[in-house]
Amino acid sequence: MAQIYWTYNELLEEVHRRAQSVEVLGHTVDGSPIVAARGGGSKLPAVFITAGSHSTEQAGVSAAVSCIEELETEHQVYVIPTRDPVGMQGFAHVLSLGLGERPEADDFDQVESLLRDQGEVLFEEDDLLLSLIGEYGYASARPAPERACAQYFFYQRLQRLAKEHPDALEPLRGRRVWMTPGQTGVAGTGDLGRAYTLIISLDGEILHINRFHDTPWSPIEPRATRDLMARIDPGISFDLHESQLMEDRYFLSARRQPDATNEEWEQKAASAVIQAISDSGATLARDEDVSALGNWFDTSEPGVCWLDAGRRGEGYNLADFASQTYGLAFGTEMGMYGTFDGRVNLAMITVRTAVEVFSQRHA
Ligand SMILES: [Zn+2]
Numbered sequence: 105m106a107q108i109y110w111t112y113n114e115l116l117e118e119v120h121r122r123a124q125s126v127e128v129l130g131h132t133v134d135g136s137p138i139v140a141a142r143g144g145g146s147k148l149p150a151v152f153i154t155a156g157s158h159s160t161e162q163a164g165v166s167a168a169v170s171c172i173e174e175l176e177t178e179h180q181v182y183v184i185p186t187r188d189p190v191g192m193q194g195f196a197h198v199l200s201l202g203l204g205e206r207p208e209a210d211d212f213d214q215v216e217s218l219l220r221d222q223g224e225v226l227f228e229e230d231d232l233l234l235s236l237i238g239e240y241g242y243a244s245a246r247p248a249p250e251r252a253c254a255q256y257f258f259y260q261r262l263q264r265l266a267k268e269h270p271d272a273l274e275p276l277r278g279r280r281v282w283m284t285p286g287q288t289g290v291a292g293t294g295d296l297g298r299a300y301t302l303i304i305s306l307d308g309e310i311l312h313i314n315r316f317h318d319t320p321w322s323p324i325e326p327r328a329t330r331d332l333m334a335r336i337d338p339g340i341s342f343d344l345h346e347s348q349l350m351e352d353r354y355f356l357s358a359r360r361q362p363d364a365t366n367e368e369w370e371q372k373a374a375s376a377v378i379q380a381i382s383d384s385g386a387t388l389a390r391d392e393d394v395s396a397l398g399n400w401f402d403t404s405e406p407g408v409c410w411l412d413a414g415r416r417g418e419g420y421n422l423a424d425f426a427s428q429t430y431g432l433a434f435g436t437e438m439g440m441y442g443t444f445d446g447r448v449n450l451a452m453i454t455v456r457t458a459v460e461v462f463s464q465r466h467a
Pocket residue numbers: 158161345346
């Protein structure tokens with residue numbers, strides 16, 4: 105059984121148990137250390153594995169923790185198991201940062217009372233309650249069938265709000281805004297078990313933690329990741345994500361490489377991964393699953409989708425940046441309505457298989 109980490113302390117204890125060494129890369133807004141753990145052997149180039157920039161996608165986080173010890177390779181392995189230690193600790197935890205003490209926040213009624221009574225309500229409509237408490241923004245959005253993906257709903261809703269009611273977002277410039285996940289039925293997340301983090305820049309741009317990889321200003325989480333990558337110069341990087349939009353189906357998110365040799369190995373690794381995923385009995389994503397995420401993917405074969413950051417806009421995410429700067433880079437997208445164990449397993453198969461191909465290249 106794959107472990108689900110509900111607190112950062114539990115996760116850190118497990119990381120320390122499994123790692124050869126653990127280093128602190130920085131501290132985020134609740135004081136939590138952002139850590140990198142060492143596994144693997146001593147060979148270069150290094151393998152880099154990370155997850156959890158979207159705190160609602162916890163199977164990737166559990167898989168990353170497992171990889172510290174269970175990924176068998178001669179190459180050096182560096183793992184940042186979660187890039188959002190604050191959001192992973194849930195909605196009551198993030199509320200404690202604005203309130204100064206941890207409240208009871210076990211259901212939407214309690215959360216919304218707190219947002220109304222303890223905060224300054226900035227916007228309220230049927231689908232969204234947005235409030236400022238202390239230094240932070242909080243949004244409550246109850247689960248609803250038309251919000252098939254809670255985090256896209258939040259992202260797009262705030263972007264629409266910025267256009268239609270810019271005044272509502274003015275007080276949130278330069279701040280973090282946390283949303284209730286409302287992911288009923290998703291093991292490891294649920295309605296309030298995590299908090300989805302957005303950051304609104306001083307210019308009013310609304311972004312999440314898997315951005316800011318190519319910008320002069322960046323929050324501490326991507327800055328810590330960028331610093332580590334600059335130091336270890338990874339030959340292959342993995343960012344383990346999940347999607348709420350495709351039941352239990354899976355796709356691999358690959359990246360075009362700046363040179364022909366890397367491109368060839370990216371393709372080889374991608375084909376091997378998708379073969380291994382199919383062999384495991386998992387179902388691959390359909391074209392409509394991928395197009396529901398955006399029009400910035402090209403599919404080379406079923407289950408292998410190449411993300412074009414230029415078409416998407418919003419700058420580089422971690423895998424975009426890694427592919428342009430360091431080498432091979434992959435993201436996973438596991439369907440979040442699979443079992444937690446199954447989702448973790450798909451992430452592990454991805455990393456193991458791609459690292460095997462990577463090892464052949466550097467044999
Ligand atoms: Zn994600």
